[in-house]
Amino acid sequence: LAKTTQPISMDSYEGQEVNITCSHNNIATNDYITWYQQFPSQGPRFIIQGYKTKVTNEVASLFIPADRKSSTLSLPRVSLSDTAVYYCLVAAGAGSYQLTFGKGTKLSVIP
Amino acid sequence: EAQVTQNPRYLITVTGKKLTVTCSQNMNHEYMSWYRQDPGLGLRQIYYSMNVEVTDKGDVPEGYKVSRKEKRNFPLILESPSPNQTSLYFCASSPIPRQGRGYTFGSGTRLTVV
Numbered sequence: 774l775a776k777t778t779q780p781i782s783m784d785s786y787e788g789q790e791v792n793i794t795c796s797h798n799n800i801a802t803n804d805y806i807t808w809y810q811q812f813p814s815q816g817p818r819f820i821i822q823g824y825k826t827k828v829t830n831e832v833a834s835l836f837i838p839a840d841r842k843s844s845t846l847s848l849p850r851v852s853l854s855d856t857a858v859y860y861c862l863v864a865a866g867a868g869s870y871q872l873t874f875g876k877g878t879k880l881s882v883i884p
Numbered sequence: 885e886a887q888v889t890q891n892p893r894y895l896i897t898v899t900g901k902k903l904t905v906t907c908s909q910n911m912n913h914e915y916m917s918w919y920r921q922d923p924g925l926g927l928r929q930i931y932y933s934m935n936v937e938v939t940d941k942g943d944v945p946e947g948y949k950v951s952r953k954e955k956r957n958f959p960l961i962l963e964s965p966s967p968n969q970t971s972l973y974f975c976a977s978s979p980i981p982r983q984g985r986g987y988t989f990g991s992g993t994r995l996t997v998v
Contacts, residue, residue, distance in 0.1 A: 805985065807985055807987075809987070814972075814992065815989075815991070815992070816888075816974050816976065816989025816990055816991060816992060817927070817974075817987070817989055818989070819985065819986060819987060822985045860926065860927065862987075870915070870932060870934050870940065871929060871932060871940070871942055871943075872917065872929060872932070872987075873929065873943065874919070874926055874927040874928075874929075875926060876924070876925065876926035877926045877927070
């Protein structure tokens with residue numbers, strides 16, 4: 774059963790780069806890693822998805838090593854509005870349609 | 885506007901009184917799911933559905949029922965609610981089963997069982 778593990782919380786100053794790592798040791802061969810952002814009392818929203826190596830979009834980068842047992846979400850030059858909970862998401866196992874969120878990482882950006 | 889609509893947004897009920905939280909999506913998505921969110925526990929999947937009449941248990945299905953008679957609707961039923969089901973509930977849908985991309989979440993339903 775693919776399970777994800779993330780740090781519970783992180784603090785960062787405005788303007789710094791933030792890296793959040795998620796461990797997913799049992800990820801299935803064909804599964805992607807997806808990251809979501811959640812603000813209080815709102816549903817999570819999609820940030821980025823990747824399968825291997827590096828993916829970059831307008832808000833973040835995702836680094837996935839060759840063994841795919843972990844992934845790192847990188848947020849460049851964070852601002853106060855990036856204060857949120859960040860989740861990584863993988864399928865529960867090979868052939869599974871169960872999508873498992875981790876407990877999330879609460880990122881606090883300090884002025 | 886493409887969206888997932890949950891109702892009600894807030895609900896206070898008493899132990900044992902059956903209730904239904906509705907969820908509807910207008911994006912023709914195949915995959916729909918219910919999650920509950922509790923402090924310190926993150927998002928935990930209750931049930932999911934891969935298509936009409938196809939549902940399966942998530943991490944915490946006890947005390948809940950679902951049905952998928954139409955593609956757009958995925959109601960969550962609590963036959964006999966208990967205080968430990970007090971939580972924030974989210975419905976979500978996706979066009980791509982398994983991969984988690986393009987998950988659209990509803991605005992949430994805050995349920996209190998007294």
